[in-house]
Amino acid sequence: MTIDLRSDTITKPTKAMMEAMWEANVGDDVFGDDPTVNALQEKAARMFGMEDALFCPSGTMTNQLAIRVHTQPGSDVICDKYSHIYLYEGGGIMLNSLSSVKLLDGNRGRVTAAQVEESISPENDIHSTCTRLVSLENTMNKGGGAYYDINEIKAIRQLCWDRKIPLHLDGARLFNALVETGETPEQYGQLFDSISICLSKGLGCPVGSLLLGSKQTIANARRFRKVMGGGWRQAGFLAAAGIYALDNHINRLSEDHLRARAIGEIFGKRPEIEEVFPVDTNIVIVRLQGNISEKEYVQKLADKGILAVSFGKNLVRFVTHLDFTDDHLEAMKSKVSGL
Numbered sequence: 001m002t003i004d005l006r007s008d009t010i011t012k013p014t015k016a017m018m019e020a021m022w023e024a025n026v027g028d029d030v031f032g033d034d035p036t037v038n039a040l041q042e043k044a045a046r047m048f049g050m051e052d053a054l055f056c057p058s059g060t061m062t063n064q065l066a067i068r069v070h071t072q073p074g075s076d077v078i079c080d081k082y083s084h085i086y087l088y089e090g091g092g093i094m095l096n097s098l099s100s101v102k103l104l105d106g107n108r109g110r111v112t113a114a115q116v117e118e119s120i121s122p123e124n125d126i127h128s129t130c131t132r133l134v135s136l137e138n139t140m141n142k143g144g145g146a147y148y149d150i151n152e153i154k155a156i157r158q159l160c161w162d163r164k165i166p167l168h169l170d171g172a173r174l175f176n177a178l179v180e181t182g183e184t185p186e187q188y189g190q191l192f193d194s195i196s197i198c199l200s201k202g203l204g205c206p207v208g209s210l211l212l213g214s215k216q217t218i219a220n221a222r223r224f225r226k227v228m229g230g231g232w233r234q235a236g237f238l239a240a241a242g243i244y245a246l247d248n249h250i251n252r253l254s255e256d257h258l259r260a261r262a263i264g265e266i267f268g269k270r271p272e273i274e275e276v277f278p279v280d281t282n283i284v285i286v287r288l289q290g291n292i293s294e295k296e297y298v299q300k301l302a303d304k305g306i307l308a309v310s311f312g313k314n315l316v317r318f319v320t321h322l323d324f325t326d327d328h329l330e331a332m333k334s335k336v337s338g339l
């Protein structure tokens, strides 16, 4: 039995999800007439109380479209130094939007209103870039699945209103935060100008992300999506998986969190592990003792049938998901004890 904890993207559609896909009623989304894509977009927009939504192939695309829509060439985007939009999107802020970044040193990727305020570029100063966007990430991938206190987000929101700067959320794993805090999508919809959510992570879809925003933001994003080659015809087969996931796979994320905590406990007892980062949601990051290379350790785990990824010097990441069950967890306990 291989236990694949490299990412929550590796899940395969369940039988019921496959059936929903098989039965999808489809049209051509570039003409705007795929009924299942339209139903998914309307459903998501309604959930968040936002005006409109756009279904896209990836979370990189939804983030990059948001950045493209909110900025102009010569802008800067304020975000944490660990942000996915900065570290893991191929330099898209520069390539797609001809813009720069102001990187903040947050707490496991979470920034404060005071930090944001300090880094806003001065207005009417020809020496500096113009701050045109603040972007937060929740939960924070590189921060080990940490989630925000909503009061801090409210303070950042107020600051952004005062300074007339749009606020974007990379919510690839937002639902993981919501099941922990009990907060609702509507609460988040009120706080952001645009939100990206991934259906292909914890929600178990084969592919797909959604960008949420105002009618105008989404209309602009739809134009840039086409330019990037993201007009995708009978995407309704994929949208059907998304509708199924929003209906059936959100509440169960709390199971992933319990299993992630159990993995944290397993490694917490191992002599080769110096530190297990706090396990807040479905991501477990462990720090190895200084003399052990993470690449060798990942290989050693792989030899035992446990797949994880190296996550920087001495760090290894495990992510729990829909296809990781209690049986896998039990098997993992015995495999790890035989390391």
Ligand SMILES: *Cc1c(COP(=O)(O)O)cnc(C)c1O
Pocket: 057, 058, 059, 060, 061, 063, 084, 085, 137, 139, 140, 141, 170, 172, 173, 198, 200, 201, 209
């Ligand atoms: C996975 C992820 C994305 C989007 O990734 P894609 O692979 O492009 O769908 C964006 N932000 C975060 C925090 C992620 O973990």
